[in-house]
Amino acid sequence: VSGQNYKRSSSASVLHGSPGDRVELAGWVVRKNHVGGVVFIVLRDGSGYVQLSAKKGVTPQPSFDSIREVTRESAVLVRGTVRADSRAPGGREVSVESFDVVAKAESWPITKTAARSPSFIYDKRHLSIRGPKAIAAMKVRAEVISAAFDYFREKGYWLISAPTFVQAAVEGGATLFEVNYFGKKAYMSQSAQFYEEASLPAFEKVWIFQPAFRAEKSKTTKHLTEFWMIEAEQAFADQDVNMSVQEGLLSAVVRRVLERRQDELRLLGRTLREPGLPLPRITYDQAREMAARKGAGFEWGEDITTEAERAVSLSFDTPFFITDYPLSARSFYHMTYPDRPEVTKSADLIAPEGYGELATGGQRISDYSALLERIASQDLPQESFSWYLELRRYGMPPHSGFGIGVERVTRWVAGLRHIRSASLFPRTVTRLSP
Numbered sequence: 001v002s003g004q005n006y007k008r009s010s011s012a013s014v015l016h017g018s019p020g021d022r023v024e025l026a027g028w029v030v031r032k033n034h035v036g037g038v039v040f041i042v043l044r045d046g047s048g049y050v051q052l053s054a055k056k057g058v059t060p061q062p063s064f065d066s067i068r069e070v071t072r073e074s075a076v077l078v079r080g081t082v083r084a085d086s087r088a089p090g091g092r093e094v095s096v097e098s099f100d101v102v103a104k105a106e107s108w109p110i111t112k113t114a115a116r117s118p119s120f121i122y123d124k125r126h127l128s129i130r131g132p133k134a135i136a137a138m139k140v141r142a143e144v145i146s147a148a149f150d151y152f153r154e155k156g157y158w159l160i161s162a163p164t165f166v167q168a169a170v171e172g173g174a175t176l177f178e179v180n181y182f183g184k185k186a187y188m189s190q191s192a193q194f195y196e197e198a199s200l201p202a203f204e205k206v207w208i209f210q211p212a213f214r215a216e217k218s219k220t221t222k223h224l225t226e227f228w229m230i231e232a233e234q235a236f237a238d239q240d241v242n243m244s245v246q247e248g249l250l251s252a253v254v255r256r257v258l259e260r261r262q263d264e265l266r267l268l269g270r271t272l273r274e275p276g277l278p279l280p281r282i283t284y285d286q287a288r289e290m291a292a293r294k295g296a297g298f299e300w301g302e303d304i305t306t307e308a309e310r311a312v313s314l315s316f317d318t319p320f321f322i323t324d325y326p327l328s329a330r331s332f333y334h335m336t337y338p339d340r341p342e343v344t345k346s347a348d349l350i351a352p353e354g355y356g357e358l359a360t361g362g363q364r365i366s367d368y369s370a371l372l373e374r375i376a377s378q379d380l381p382q383e384s385f386s387w388y389l390e391l392r393r394y395g396m397p398p399h400s401g402f403g404i405g406v407e408r409v410t411r412w413v414a415g416l417r418h419i420r421s422a423s424l425f426p427r428t429v430t431r432l433s434p
């Protein structure tokens with residue numbers, strides 16, 4: 001078969017193309033079925049899936065033989081003609097005229113029986129990421145991220161980067177990963193927030209997209225030890241502005257996924273609606289009462305427990321904010337109300353249906369002596385925060401910001417049971433490979 005008559009194409013273009021198109025496709029064999037003298041193959045490439053068919057006596061014999069022998073997950077090069085067929089997924093199939101195996105796959109180790117064990121699936125994640133659900137989840141994740149890039153660009157935020165080797169805790173010492181930095185003690189960054197704050201007088205509005213590290217000992221469906229965080233910080237902005245940026249981002253993300261990743265949502269069995277704005281807001285005190293009514297009470301001043309968060313989240317069908325957290329449940333940098341020094345100007349953005357926390361944000365202390373006092377009153381090592389403190393001596397206006405976990409958002413948007421499915425190669429307490 002002469003190559004010149006065939007146009008290099010993709011499975012997605014075939015589904016949108018016209019019958020009679022002569023195409024060349026490169027991809028992987030997902031499935032093979034024999035029906036009488038016809039062999040059907042589902043081919044996967046980066047754009048999706050397409051059905052191929054080969055018929056004994058019609059398809060040239062050498063190609064028909066290699067189709068008959070090809071193994072699942074082999075990489076292949078196919079040439080053929082697009083046909084309309086209402087029985088084929090997407091209404092199109094490619095009638096094969098030539099078929100070459102580029103790289104043969106051995107017998108696929110992820111059998112139906114083996115796949116019943118989640119730990120086996122994740123031990124074989126380097127292979128199991130080829131599964132349709134894994135691919136769909138990762139394509140939703142990619143859309144979430146690209147929507148964030150567009151949202152912040154449109155709103156005039158500068159994208160910055162920050163180090164991941166750091167010297168001090170942003171979110172408390174309990175979840176710090178320690179590294180030996182040429183004989184000195186260093187940590188993996190929990191959050192880029194302090195670097196964002198330092199950047200404000202230079203850029204006014206900044207955002208960042210990079211990994212964050214938490215030595216979370218707890219095995220839960222929402223904790224990774226390494227995850228990607230989107231953080232944004234803004235000068236001359238109070239907590240109300242901060243919440244409107246968060247809800248704007250979240251609705252832009254959902255809208256984009258609904259526009260562009262319908263096939264993936266369908267495959268994942270997820271129905272998603274764009275949330276109406278503004279999002280509902282309840283206070284910490286109200287959340288505490290709601291949780292208590294559902295038998296998940298906790299002491300005032302404690303962080304909202306996992307069960308309480310779940311109970312409150314289950315009462316909503318749209319994302320919502322919990323505002324006004326006690327200072328005792330928050331990191332030291334939070335600003336408090338002048339008339340209520342035990343309550344912070346902060347909020348968590350919570351996903352409904354039991355998914356729980358997506359983001360945490362708040363207004364920061366911008367005054368030098370107030371921050372100095374806070375650091376002292378919490379017995380924190382002042383030298384660790386010296387440059388963070390010094391920012392307050394050189395023109396630091398009121399400012400606020402937030403951090404939102406990319407895998408948390410992906411998990412909710414895609415309706416995934418476990419957060420590890422929102423990461424291509426997840427890192428958890430028990431998983432460092434592949």
Ligand code: 4AD
Binds near residue numbers: 190216225406
């Ligand atoms: O709530 P966190 O700890 O807040 C901060 O780090 C702030 N300094 C952010 C800021 O204001 N710039 O983390 C922010 C978000 C959480 O709401 C959650 O979505 C995600 O990061 N996150 C995790 N995601 C997966 N696994 C973990 N262990 C996570 N810890 C936090």
Ligand code: MG
Binds near residue numbers: 348357
């Ligand atoms: Mg938080």
